[in-house]
Amino acid sequence: MVIADRYVLDDLPLGQGGMGAVYGGHDEHLDRKVAVKFLRVPIEHDAELEQRFIREARILARLEHPGAPVLYDFGAHDQRLFQVMQFIDGVTVADVVSEHGPLPVQWAAGIAAQACAVLAAAHALSICHRDLKPNNLMLCPDGDVKVLDFGLAVLREAGAAPFTRIGQILGTPAYMAPEQIQRGVASPRSDLYALGCVLHETLTGRPVFAGPTEYAVLDAHVNQPPPRLDGVPPGLAALVTGLLAKRPEDRPEDAVSVYGLLEPYAVDLPALPGFLTPPSVACPGRMYARMVGRVLGGGRRLT
Template structure:
């Protein structure tokens, strides 16, 4: 394997990480003569042969979405694709130590360091959740501490590919992820959102401050059972010098019900800010790679490295669609979509629509067609925040013209509910799905897929808000109907059956 060339460009050198889904290697980029990190993933080890091609498509999509997130606390993704039976992800090589090793080298971990680590992670999560993306696997091994004390978060998007609506559980019935850091709703196969990452942050903070995760056990099932039913030990009982506000914050981050956790990463950062060191001269640190340094001396150059010269960005490019003929621009959008260049197509459609509205009028068929394509492309690109108002506008237009029960109006409303779910507005999405279900059940005789899918989403959202009894009832009835429609061996009822089995197992 050493010396293997990936994509004709990246020469593998040394294994630096290994897990059930694949390996991480240091490698050399022959074209640009630089060291990089290459993650190799085996789809067949996660999804089974029949789902491997679908997983590859999701992998490509997630790489596109995560590449849009620009934050200094996130590892830069250089390239992605497939090589033989494996998917590969090429990232910047990050110098330093992972947070797990950093904690082991500094025991006990100074509590101001823990605050600084959590604050930096909140800054990253705030940017990630705004996309919106949920990391799903935040843990010390996915966080690097660089020599200047700054943190870099790894594996954004990879867990999202491996933990989707159809692959929340492996073929063995076990949840995908790291049980020690897994929120109750994630463990139960429910819908995940930004507060799922905040729970993992709470576990990580508890570990930094006490030296141990709040819930441990001999088996994954035992650990997840404790996440669901046991309260964490307050930190000040384990370490008296931990400030009371910090103990209180960790307990709220570890709330079983996502609605009882802080509203978002920005709110957590604000609570941590009062405990952060004030900017000023660097103080003697108890060891190298002090994570409080970015707050003591923001953006200060490293002592042994010169400050980088200021960048010269040059003139900004003109908008792609500026001055272009509308028909020509529409043809260019189609070409971009056929080539898989989704982000460019989104930008061009966003430029076309105002010109089309001015030329043809807001109610014209031309503009409506463009808005439908724009909304669909935003959904494909994972830009749910921008897609939501477009879908609502389309739903209202069709409902106003054809009535609220119009199939197209309902479809746009259904897609808007999916946006709400992806944006973490769990209760609003649950309400919308429940309202829409009776309408779509009218079409069940000719198209049973949508109502069955809505019922599964309702079950998953009920799990995410802690209503396990309600979820079990919904999923039990869904399993009966899904087997009747698809047969017992179809992937859809098989997945529902595994979720129910896991629910029963965890609940005991």
């Protein structure tokens, strides 16, 4: 299939989710590989989904960061909205954990630190991701981490209308903060809670909470303390516990401070046999520290 007279799509999707399917493709005008995300249903069938899809495109256009995919184009084809994005070559952190089990402390900290850099940039633009999870973190062959799928992201600006149906909880139960579950609200500290879930899972090889039903998982996030982390440096274990605090005000202040706490653990990263380059926050973390530092304005640096 060819859309917009320039994008030639592969026959089979790379992946599918609640909002749509993502295809690999080729931009014939600029001779480059791209990823094309299609809205699942025709425009006239679901106005709310259409608005959310358009909002995601606008969010991606605002978020200019090396750790987030670049949005190239946006339009409609046969009554279906599409986004054309930078093609990310790599594997999800979920696949890495599935293949290797618990990751070395340095890997887990490096992945989380790079995710923090993207969250810091997003939060500075009043954008909350709201669905951070291992499936939305892509580890590239050079060790870079990309934060994907801002489809549930919400702008915290005054007057920004929520796109939530009555009785509907948006997000993934295994990574949702208590306030998202109880009140349907999200803040930057909600993303930090999800980051704590990701960090716990990369360190242990299993989700923080599991259960026979989604309700059981949601209830555990609201009412149960997280399990202890054994065999992890005490400072890192304390950070994970802080990120998983039930009350937002008891979690770390922001993604920048979490980055600083993670950086000392993301050094001397070992290789996973036959796998990717380790997620680099090298030198130590200078490149990503500069990215986060620029978000703050005023020239503050973390190196």
